[in-house]
Amino acid sequence: MIETLYLFLLCLMIYLFWLFIRRPANWLAAALGGAAGLAVLARPPALFLVPVFLYHFWRAKRWRSAVLLVVVLLAIFIPWTWRNWQVYGEPMPFGAAGNFNFWIGNYHGGNGEQSPTEEHIQFAAKYGVREINSESLRQFKIFLRDYPAEFLKLTLLRVNKYFSIFRPMGFWFYLRGPGQFLFILSSAVTSVLVFILALAGILKIVATRDKRLYYLLALTVMTPLIVFITVVETRYRFPIYPLLAIFAAYFIVSLGSRFKWRSEKLLWLAVALIFLNGAVDLFLNIGLIKERLNGFF
Template identity: 30%
Template sequence: MIKHDAQQQRDWLWLAIIAGMGFALRAAAMAGFQHVPQGDELAYRSMALNLLGGNGIVDSMGNHAMYNVGYALFVLAPVFFLFGEDLLAVRLVNMCLGGAVIILCYLVAKEAGAGRLGRLIAAAAWALYLPNGIYGMYLAKENLMIPLMLGVMWCALRLARQPSHTVATGCGALLGLLALTGNAALSLLVVLAWALLLSPASMAQRASMAMLALSVALAISSPWLLRNMQVIGAPVLNTNGGFNLYLGNNPAATGMFISISETPRGPTWDALRKTGEVQASETLKQEAMSWVKAHPTAFLALAAKKAAYFWAPPLHAGKGEASAAEKLVRLLWVIQFLVLMGGAIGTLLIPRLRHRQVALLWLALACYTGVHMLFYVIFRYREPVMPILAVMAGLLLESLVAARHQTANRIQ
């Protein structure tokens, strides 16, 4: 028992060192990378500032529910309330969220069957993944989505092994927060459902855990649904579903994000917006579905292209002329990405890793990729599932080290 406690203390010491490395990476990004909020960041900032100013949750374009409310409500609004419109304070909070993800990688790896080495490798792989430092500079919802999604994965992996109404309740809370923060993450409901099917619990226990999780998730998200019913006339999580579906499925769609001005709807978009955000979203949704029905082959080809874009190595260049430092960072990013991808793919080749816990990790990757095959791809959207690749890389490397030791022992 004493030996076990000492081992656990050493593990947490190593984890603290790894987390410190992650914080150092993020601090370096804050010191060396200049970024001015733009695009979606301005919308989230406006939502938080308007809420604090007594104007309700309204974005920079005057929409009341175009964007998911979670990041603005749970991160930006409290920070702005305490420190004013201080971007440094927001980035420090993003850094803390990143630190939580490092610890969650360790815990998820443990639930996925990793031993001490695999857990620490998973945490280190994420701590040193370069985009973490850069994206921590952004006022982006992914900073909150990532720890919430990893929390759901931990719960699903635990429930697949050990029935627990407490874990189901926690999972429901995380799903409720994810519903408010990033709809794409609700694809993890499939993972939770499969985990419950794998659970050793009775059918009645599985049903009760599922109902409990869904009830808690609904309890957390329902106030926002009721607010939207009163303000915009529809109980929706956001009003960008039809908009995003149309951007990904129209005669000008490429698979990547394009401006609506580049689509057939471009010339009439301003007029459509004036009909209200709910009506505009519904109109674009119907136009996207009409295009899909009329062009099923093109839709399937485009969906496949989106999957390829989603997992394409980050070989793209930034805006403007890149400095030598930026070129080096981008090269290292590509190398890290390929290593993580190789680690994930490698789990398919190791017989001892072909078990239900790793299968749940693969299911999460498939579901999250599938969502973006319906809409469009921005490279930033891939970040919430990259920690899962870090976990899989930890499992693979640990298995390779164990196999090498076994071979060495047989030779001796």
């Protein structure tokens, strides 16, 4: 339910921002601040998109619009922060257990996924929210200090898994056997098409220097940043799909009435990059993928 609401709010943010770029108005800035505030309440990583909006306001010298956006966002955000302060004794603006992923995604010998160890499970069962948040950040800092190279490796692995075509959705608890496999197969086909066409669209934007869409590129870069340094899960790709769909549509429209698929070099470059990334993930995690496939038949 929260994922669906977050996707709606994310799409609303993109739509309002694009409207503002075309026809600047203070009421649009206020509406954008409202959508951003609600999106942050649903999923805190939405806050990473706000600097992109403010950068445009700064370039356009829309100071009043920038103030309106921030004021409305804070008006929505502060009551939740105050509530957590009253309940837990500290502000906790991003939820009660937001720091836990920093720990379970970054430890010596980890794989960068949301797979807590026995130590994580026991600590979470024994202590409260304040202690979990504090200890999670402490352990994350220790890991960064003692294993910087391993943190870099885990970050690269998370980037690889995030965009891997061998990480489809469909591992739902209410599906079993062939039915689940068909659902996963349809998800995989969709992921392949969206990733390839979106990357081709991004490459075309870069090649043609279409500055109109640079802001969408910036939003696309900012969307998964927190995932790359915490934990990667397939469902965490949901927020980037609306943006990728825009780039995919841009590429298809750019071909015009003549579908020059075979002669489109950027398309084949995108195919090569997406499948190469997937092949790396397949090579590194072949055991896990086999284990999951064996459960379908």
